[in-house]
Amino acid sequence: MCLFYDMHTGKWWWAAQKAMEKETPGATIIPIVIFSNKTQVTLFRNKAAYSVYLTIGNLPKDIRSKPSQGRQVILAYLPTTKLEHIKSKAARRQTQANLFHACLRMILASLESVGLEGCAMMSGDGVSQRVHPIFAAYVGDYSEQVLVTCVKSGDCVICTQPRNELGDLGPKYLMRDINAVLDVLRKVDTLSDAEYAHACSSVGIKPVYQPFWEQLPYSDVYSAIISDILHQLLQGVIKYLVAWVKAAYSKDEINARCHCLPPNHNVWSFFKGITKLSRLTEREHTDICQILLGLVIGMRLPGGMSSVRLVKAVRALLDFVYLAQYPVHSTATLNALKEAL
Known part of the structure; x- marks a missing residue:
């Protein structure tokens, strides 16, 4: 290895x-x-x-x-x-x-x-x-x-x-x-x-x-x-992933879910939601990554469609972002990156 x-x-x-x-x-x-x-x-x-x-x-x-x-x-x-x-x-x-x-x-x-x-x-x-x-x-x-x-x-x-x-x-x-x-x-x-x-x-x-x-x-x-974490992952992958989630759901519903998340010492609380944020910094992108999967789980798509595929895509892309930030990589973690992609 x-x-x-x-x-x-x-x-x-x-x-x-x-x-x-x-x-x-x-x-x-x-x-x-x-x-x-x-x-x-x-x-x-x-x-x-x-x-x-x-x-x-x-x-x-x-x-x-x-x-x-x-x-x-x-x-x-x-x-x-x-x-x-x-x-x-x-x-x-x-x-x-x-x-x-x-x-x-x-x-x-x-x-x-x-x-x-x-x-x-x-x-x-x-x-x-x-x-x-x-x-x-x-x-x-x-x-x-x-x-x-x-x-x-x-x-x-x-x-x-x-x-x-x-x-x-x-x-x-x-x-x-x-x-x-x-x-x-x-x-x-x-x-x-x-x-x-x-x-x-x-x-x-x-x-x-x-x-x-x-x-x-x-x-x-x-x-x-x-590639680097800021430009290609956070301002690239995560920026557009959040845009896709906004396009799939009602912005009011997303913001309401942000407001309902319980306070946590290690997670930033977006009480006003995430849909109106602009000119995001690296830290804000990272904070959104911590709550994004929790926002979409269990939320039905418009028309009553199942969101299973969307949830799987969000989880896989978040897995890719977090795996890519490992301080040390091996052949096993690189294979895990490919599987997530």
């Missing part, structure tokens, strides 16, 4: 280590984890900040994930301009994408040479080692994942599954081919704009000029996109 808990227990690290050992034996990998978040800082005048942070995979995740430990460093603030002087919406979106990648390419430019050649760095035990910082992961919500991978909004940022089949649990689709994408990107100076746009469309990306990850060694941006 395999156990997965920190970054070095996964398969990517050792695959990258083997590839690097063929070129430069004795290398030590430092996985670079980038995460960004565009945040609204005021409720008036529409002011926003677009910050980019960095951490490394060599740190244990229970230390790396705690802001109080100071294990993340801020790299830069990206431009938040809306480029309103560009009247065409399509041209404006393409320019914003190019601006994003140009900024990150400047910020991460040093990773190109040190990723291949390495640099000397002192470890905690006082030993000097040749380390190779490698871009390994990017954390962000779906809109930022689309921006980073250059795919079209609505498509999967990892595999080639068509957008109209994303909800189907059919045969697995292949991962996006980074080599085919790189071959197209290298032709940007030899093709006309129309030909370049057509070539990019053939490999499933938008015509972006020099993405920041194009020259980064040993990196595959499509395997670097990872």
Whole structure:
């Protein structure tokens, strides 16, 4: 049985280590984890900040994930301009994408040479080692994942599954081919704009000029996109699960059930219900998860229809969310995740 808990227990690290050992034996990998978040800082005048942070995979995740430990460093603030002087919406979106990648390419430019050649760095035990910082992961919500991978909004940022089949649990689709994408990107100076746009469309990306990850060694941006609890589970799965429950039942009935739940020391009481809540935080999503199954059990659907299938779906998705948050995974828990899905 395999156990997965920190970054070095996964398969990517050792695959990258083997590839690097063929070129430069004795290398030590430092996985670079980038995460960004565009945040609204005021409720008036529409002011926003677009910050980019960095951490490394060599740190244990229970230390790396705690802001109080100071294990993340801020790299830069990206431009938040809306480029309103560009009247065409399509041209404006393409320019914003190019601006994003140009900024990150400047910020991460040093990773190109040190990723291949390495640099000397002192470890905690006082030993000097040749380390190779490698871009390994990017954390962000779906809109930022689309921006980073250059795919079209609505498509999967990892595999080639068509957008109209994303909800189907059919045969697995292949991962996006980074080599085919790189071959197209290298032709940007030899093709006309129309030909370049057509070539990019053939490999499933938008015509972006020099993405920041194009020259980064040993990196595959499509395997670097990872899911996180906040964006993909709570603001993704749970947000839409609550929306489905609201669509199935009367909002007044749901709120009445919230009001009738007995007080508990470990469960937040939503005395005014959950249907009118907006701009929910991670904590509020988590609190709703604790009561959602209790709200739907025993409540008949409109027209007297049985709610057995709805209750099973709610329970299975909640099982998936809670199983995904295990601090340590094994082959058994991963199989349980598949069964819940």
